[in-house]
Amino acid sequence: MKFLLSFESSPGYSDTKQIVLHKENLFPKLQTIESKYKTEHFPPKDIRKLSKMLLAQHTPSYPNLREKYSITTLDFFKGVTCPACFALPMLRERSRWTCPQCNHFSTDAHLFTLHDFAILIKCNPTISEIQDFLQLPSRYITYRLLAKSPYPRIDSKRYQIVSQEKLY
Ligand SMILES: [Zn+2]
Numbered sequence: 001m002k003f004l005l006s007f008e009s010s011p012g013y014s015d016t017k018q019i020v021l022h023k024e025n026l027f028p029k030l031q032t033i034e035s036k037y038k039t040e041h042f043p044p045k046d047i048r049k050l051s052k053m054l055l056a057q058h059t060p061s062y063p064n065l066r067e068k069y070s071i072t073t074l075d076f077f078k079g080v081t082c083p084a085c086f087a088l089p090m091l092r093e094r095s096r097w098t099c100p101q102c103n104h105f106s107t108d109a110h111l112f113t114l115h116d117f118a119i120l121i122k123c124n125p126t127i128s129e130i131q132d133f134l135q136l137p138s139r140y141i142t143y144r145l146l147a148k149s150p151y152p153r154i155d156s157k158r159y160q161i162v163s164q165e166k167l168y
Helices: 023-036 044-056 109-120 127-134 139-148
Strands: 091-093 096-098
Touching: 109 127, 127 139
Parallel strands: none
Antiparallel strands: 091 096
């Protein structure tokens, strides 16, 4: 699953850049660590064993980030994030999303934004909340997008984007 939420540090919190690692910097960071620590402390057989054990016991974590960092819904930028350049909002034109920054277009960029919304704000939003967060021009377009989405409708107004058990 891809996460496309954009993060920006508030003014005065420059330490964030030393703690948060953006995904595009992950591979170079791993290469730096690999070149820094060359001595092997475990034989390859033990590493494979440990790797299998870690993979077998992996469970995804969905901590309540809003509570943990005292974030309110007002702290989130609304709109669909561009999967190519992470700018927002993308514009809904001719049944697709277009990025005014890089001209990338997508037919499903809203699914990633909806997933982020569910993880960070509400796992079973109403149609109005979805329309508002995705900045869609009409309820009809919102209905149409949701009808084509993999998310089930749980009653007349709400959709289940992520199940509650997966969140906390
Ligand atoms: Zn873009």
